[in-house]
Amino acid sequence: MKPYQRIPIHDSHEPLLELPAVFARFDPHPYAKLGAPYPDYSPFALRSSVVERLQQAQTYLQQLQPGWRLQVFDAYRPVPVQQFMVEYTLAVVCTERGWAVDQITPQQRQEALAQVHQFWAVPNLNPLTPPPHSTGAAVDLTLIDAQGRPVDMGGELDELSLRSYPDHYVGLADASAEMYDAHRQLLNYCMAQAGFERHYHEWWHFSYGDQLWAWLRNRRHLGQTSTAQYGRFAA
Numbered sequence: 246m247k248p249y250q251r252i253p254i255h256d257s258h259e260p261l262l263e264l265p266a267v268f269a270r271f272d273p274h275p276y277a278k279l280g281a282p283y284p285d286y287s288p289f290a291l292r293s294s295v296v297e298r299l300q301q302a303q304t305y306l307q308q309l310q311p312g313w314r315l316q317v318f319d320a321y322r323p324v325p326v327q328q329f330m331v332e333y334t335l336a337v338v339c340t341e342r343g344w345a346v347d348q349i350t351p352q353q354r355q356e357a358l359a360q361v362h363q364f365w366a367v368p369n370l371n372p373l374t375p376p377p378h379s380t381g382a383a384v385d386l387t388l389i390d391a392q393g394r395p396v397d398m399g400g401e402l403d404e405l406s407l408r409s410y411p412d413h414y415v416g417l418a419d420a421s422a423e424m425y426d427a428h429r430q431l432l433n434y435c436m437a438q439a440g441f442e443r444h445y446h447e448w449w450h451f452s453y454g455d456q457l458w459a460w461l462r463n464r465r466h467l468g469q470t471s472t473a474q475y476g477r478f479a480a
């Protein structure tokens with residue numbers, strides 16, 4: 246169990262809302278394209294207050310960089326999709342290691358899964374420990390410029406590497422590294438101004454009101470005892 250999963254949840258039962266067209270999106274959606282199951286809700290949906298805060302974040306961004314927009318990669322993710330993506334990523338990791346995923350030993354499976362879970366939450370059905378995206382309060386996103394071109398963040402979303410750590414480029418004396426770090430700081434600044442917290446291993450993952458958000462806030466403000474406002478979304 247991760248420490249943030251001990252945070253109590255008092256669900257506000259806010260609805261999930263489709264993201265408005267003011268935000269750019271990855272099209273087609275990256276996991277739907279792979280065949281992930283979305284029977285009920287779009288992956289581009291978030292809890293209503295989280296949508297409002299995302300709009301605030303984009304307003305802050307446009308005050309600093311006119312015309313730039315947030316580009317959403319993924320938002321609401323039901324637990325079966327979390328399971329699908331963990332299995333998919335496990336197969337990728339096995340292939341990279343030269344292993345056939347359907348012939349690995351229990352020990353190899355454990356090793357490969359440990360790598361997967363550095364970046365992917367466990368597809369847990371326990372309502373006390375929901376995967377962050379199944380709450381509808383977590384979002385993976387990046388920036389595009391006024392011409393609609395991707396802003397270079399020095400790594401791809403969902404990349405299983407140290408480059409994904411938010412501070413990977415901090416202090417590196419190289420012009421590209423400084424630019425990547427400036428872009429990551431800009432994204433984090435706008436999201437933080439709107440109340441979001443960023444994942445400690447992923448420059449692209451932010452949330453507002455889930456267990457990880459409360460845990461990160463309490464860690465930053467000693468003495469604060471925030472709880473989660475969103476558990477696993479249930480219609």
Ligand SMILES: C[C@@H](N)C(=O)N[C@H](C)C(=O)O
Nearest residue numbers: 364365366376377378403
């Ligand atoms: C890997 C990335 N897409 C992601 O969302 N990671 C977090 C930790 C998750 O699986 O909830």
Ligand SMILES: [Zn+2]
Nearest residue numbers: 383384385450
């Ligand atoms: Zn995420």
